[in-house]
Amino acid sequence: MNRLLLATLGAALAFAAQAQEKKTGQGLQNALAMCIGCHGIPGYKTAFPSVYHVPKIAGQQPAYIVAALQAYKSGERSHPSMRGIAASLTEEDMKKLADYYGGNGK
């Protein structure tokens, strides 16, 4: 009986840990990996659906970066790549990214 209770508790804890991980997001390094392929390359241009330079985000205002990511996640802004990436980010990820890039500003 005790053993069953322990096993149940163990499973519950593991589940809780997983849920917690989801809530705290993927961490700065993993999130950054999605940004640098386009925003880390000077002069890089979008490939789809129309071609223009991807914006410079280093040095930008952190709160603007968060607002932009939220707008992509909600569908309010429509770039396909950015919508996919923002959808995978938690609020905490967005804040970490915004502080990382915005921290390079004035």
Added chain:
Amino acid sequence: MRLLAALLAFAAAGAVHAADPQAGKAIAAKVCVECHGADGATPSSPDAATKARTPILAGQYRDYLARALTDYKIGRRTNAIMRGFAAGLSKKEIEDVAAWFASQKSNLHDQR
């Protein structure tokens, strides 16, 4: 050959006249200055949260700025304030004001 040279000169002149940063400067001084600053490097607002959310435009890529303004103008981006301002700009004025802000200095940069 002389015709080709003339054509090339004409094309180059056309490219130069495509966007006029000085005309953009005049637009910025009237339309954009209150929130973005005349040079696009100094966001300001009586409301601290709004100020923090207002992007720096100085030194941003010209074509991205023109794209953003066009998106606001046609409703592809939905910020109520920006939509109103962008709707009042012609295609040429959008190019001019984008060229102006792109030519100004800030700490915006490409970085991993």
